[in-house]
Amino acid sequence: MGLSLGYEIRAAVSSDQARELVEQMRKVALSLPFQEVGDLVEWRPEETADDPETTRFMQIMGNQYGRKLLPGGEERWIDIPPRHVVMFNIAPADGSETAAFGLAAHPPVIEVEQDGQTHFIETDLAGQYSWTQVCKTQYAGLQQYGGWENFRTAHVSLVKLLDFIATLPAVLQVSDDSGYWTHRDEEQLRQQLASWNGLVAAFAGQLKDQLGTNPETGVQSPILTAPDFEHLEAKGLTEWSKRPQDGG
Numbered sequence: 001m002g003l004s005l006g007y008e009i010r011a012a013v014s015s016d017q018a019r020e021l022v023e024q025m026r027k028v029a030l031s032l033p034f035q036e037v038g039d040l041v042e043w044r045p046e047e048t049a050d051d052p053e054t055t056r057f058m059q060i061m062g063n064q065y066g067r068k069l070l071p072g073g074e075e076r077w078i079d080i081p082p083r084h085v086v087m088f089n090i091a092p093a094d095g096s097e098t099a100a101f102g103l104a105a106h107p108p109v110i111e112v113e114q115d116g117q118t119h120f121i122e123t124d125l126a127g128q129y130s131w132t133q134v135c136k137t138q139y140a141g142l143q144q145y146g147g148w149e150n151f152r153t154a155h156v157s158l159v160k161l162l163d164f165i166a167t168l169p170a171v172l173q174v175s176d177d178s179g180y181w182t183h184r185d186e187e188q189l190r191q192q193l194a195s196w197n198g199l200v201a202a203f204a205g206q207l208k209d210q211l212g213t214n215p216e217t218g219v220q221s222p223i224l225t226a227p228d229f230e231h232l233e234a235k236g237l238t239e240w241s242k243r244p245q246d247g248g
Contacts, residue, residue, distance in 0.1 A: 003138035003196040009131040011170035018103040018129040038089040062104030092154035095145030103129035202236030
């Protein structure tokens with residue numbers, strides 16, 4: 001839960017072309033005021049067969065999910081592991097999640113077990129590279145990380161990178177909880193940040209009252225450490241109470 005920026009990239013390209021596109025993304029990222037831009041990483045499963053930790057990490061980064069119809073009419077979300085990944089990480093700003101950008105190839109067909117039988121399901125990813133990720137930028141806007149200006153650096157810079165990706169020979173879909181991808185109004189963005197901080201603080205505060213903050217069983221969230229947490233919580237509770245209730 002929290003203000004996040006999601007993006008999906010698809011491109012009908014070869015492995016060499018995919019690498020070139022990701023290199024272009026990274027070059028633009030280096031020109032933006034991110035805290036850190038990581039090195040380009042390229043991976044294939046056969047290259048790390050004896051390194052399960054790296055294999056697991058890269059499979060997570062390049063993984064896709066597909067809702068598929070199985071024989072008999074059952075619909076199921078299935079994992080589609082990558083066969084080739086080209087990517088780099090970005091640390092947008094203090095408090096923000098890491099943002100990963102890249103492209104990955106996937107098998108055209110995947111085996112799925114159902115009732116003791118193996119079925120071969122088309123992934124709809126044949127002949128293309130794709131990438132799906134979400135980055136929560138909201139906590140970059142907490143007071144202890146620099147507030148609005150720090151959040152603005154993280155969120156707006158990621159949008160600028162996505163603007164560049166939109167010019168590439170690829171299909172880009174963006175989901176922006178703040179709406180900034182559509183309206184490009186920084187004052188609205190600032191208001192959305194304040195609203196999200198209040199609502200998340202109110203929600204975390206309610207859970208904290210019920211569950212406590214024990215490291216093993218309680219609520220743990222960066223927003224609980226905000227110097228102005230009580231103010232955010234009060235604002236969030238007020239806004240929450242004004243929202244229409246189901247059935248109201």
